[in-house]
Amino acid sequence: MKQFACGDVVPGCARTFTAPDDDGVLAAVAVHARDDHGLAAVPAPLVAQVRASIRTAA
Ligand SMILES: [Zn+2]
Known part of the structure; x- marks a missing residue:
């Protein structure tokens, strides 16, 4: 599973996401x-930031 914490990109946001793959997280x-x-719409530089911040979870 892939995990992303919105707070890594948007300071102060506590929302986290888990999906089977990067594209699921991005959606x-x-x-x-x-x-x-x-x-x-999510601008390309932000998509790149999100992708860079996605972690692999067990
Ligand atoms: Zn957020």
Whole structure:
């Protein structure tokens, strides 16, 4: 499983995500970014930051 903590990219956000792969994490992050951070779309540099912050969980 892959894990991502939004707080790694957006200071102060406590939301975390777990998905079977990077793309699953990114899909969930995109919804969260839209609903909770007001981002209509996740810009490419932010996607790169998210990918770099995704960790592999047991
Ligand atoms: Zn967040």
